Amino acid sequence: MGMCNLIITRKKQFVASLASCNIIIDGIDYGAIKNGSVLQCSLNDGNHEITLKWWQKRKNSAFSFYIPSDVDTVHINVKFSKSTEKFILLSDDVKIENCSCNVSGDNYIVEQNPLHMQLSPEEKLQRLIVEFPHISLNEGEVCYYCNTASAIHQKNVVTGRTSGGAGVSFRVAKGVSIRTGGGNSQVIRENVNEYFDGTLYITNIRIILLAPKYGFDLYISKITQLLCKDFGLEIFSGSKCYQVLTADRDNIQELVELMNSQRVFKDEKWLKEQQKHVNSTGSTNLNIKQELSDLKWLLDEGIITQEEFDAKKKQLLGL
Numbered sequence: 001m002g003m004c005n006l007i008i009t010r011k012k013q014f015v016a017s018l019a020s021c022n023i024i025i026d027g028i029d030y031g032a033i034k035n036g037s038v039l040q041c042s043l044n045d046g047n048h049e050i051t052l053k054w055w056q057k058r059k060n061s062a063f064s065f066y067i068p069s070d071v072d073t074v075h076i077n078v079k080f081s082k083s084t085e086k087f088i089l090l091s092d093d094v095k096i097e098n099c100s101c102n103v104s105g106d107n108y109i110v111e112q113n114p115l116h117m118q119l120s121p122e123e124k125l126q127r128l129i130v131e132f133p134h135i136s137l138n139e140g141e142v143c144y145y146c147n148t149a150s151a152i153h154q155k156n157v158v159t160g161r162t163s164g165g166a167g168v169s170f171r172v173a174k175g176v177s178i179r180t181g182g183g184n185s186q187v188i189r190e191n192v193n194e195y196f197d198g199t200l201y202i203t204n205i206r207i208i209l210l211a212p213k214y215g216f217d218l219y220i221s222k223i224t225q226l227l228c229k230d231f232g233l234e235i236f237s238g239s240k241c242y243q244v245l246t247a248d249r250d251n252i253q254e255l256v257e258l259m260n261s262q263r264v265f266k267d268e269k270w271l272k273e274q275q276k277h278v279n280s281t282g283s284t285n286l287n288i289k290q291e292l293s294d295l296k297w298l299l300d301e302g303i304i305t306q307e308e309f310d311a312k313k314k315q316l317l318g319l
Contacts, residue, residue, distance in 0.1 A: 002045045004067050010078040012036040012251065013113070021078065022053040029053075033078060035247040045069045050089070052078065065094045115254050121262050126310070128255065129317075131292070133201060138271055141205045142317055144264075145255055149200035149232070151214040152193055152243035160188040195245060202255065204264045205271060207235065209244060216242050221267040228253050291316055 008023060010033045023030045023039055026048055033039045045067045067074060077090040089096045114127035130143040137143065198211030207223065209215045218237050225236040232246040246252065259265055292313065299309045
């Protein structure tokens with residue numbers, strides 16, 4: 001019986017980037033595989049079963065695969081499918097079959113990140129548009145990013161005390177002594193991070209973090225600096241600094257640079273002009289959403305072409 005080197009890679013994705021996924025092979029838990037990380041182990045050739053245990057929503061995906069005796073290394077990719085809302089496996093080295101629900105071949109097709117595709121900047125931005133985000137948009141505001149993130153709040157807490165003192169003791173009688181001098185104690189304090197899970201949005205006007213505490217809604221024109229750190233993002237606005245925990249830092253940086261290069265970001269002056277236009281025309285976000293919905297129906301029914309749909313959509317969104 002031969003041995004095979006199994007390499008499991010979880011590539012970075014926008015969706016489910018913070019979700020924890022444990023790898024269980026033949027009943028043995030090999031631990032969690034994080035977004036953008038690699039896990040390796042050695043297996044005998046033959047039949048094996050692998051389970052992906054997704055703790056965030058407690059949905060497990062079970063797969064089986066066969067390792068031939070003449071194969072030394074097997075590469076398996078772990079990805080999240082938006083269509084099935086489950087983690088799935090892809091491999092060019094072995095055939096992977098789903099044990100739990102007989103997933104068809106179509107479910108193994110995962111949407112590629114437009115930022116990494118060979119497209120023009122305009123096409124990339126067009127594909128990144130979030131059609132109906134769960135936030136209220138201003139007239140002419142377009143959302144290009146939506147994903148899980150956490151607000152970071154630094155809290156100063158007492159973690160201990162130090163004590164010390166100096167003095168002299170002397171005996172005054174049998175079993176009795178007197179001590180002179182003084183003592184002091186000092187409080188030890190440390191900064192501890194608190195995390196509040198939420199959702200991060202990036203539009204052409206604002207950066208928004210919806211969280212139970214310490215979220216924010218900042219106009220791009222009010223942001224003085226945006227830094228990418230190991231943990232995620234630091235956003236400066238005036239004298240305030242907002243810290244965001246996200247595993248999607250690289251994609252966010254690439255998106256912001258793309259939006260900036262295409263002059264997509266708009267300021268408050270532009271927004272006020274859009275609002276004046278709304279007041280004069282009577283158009284609302286609700287009208288635009290309804291028109292987009294009608295256009296999508298016309299496209300699905302084959303009444304209009306994809307080119308006509310894209311052109312009208314750009315016109316409605318002011319792109």
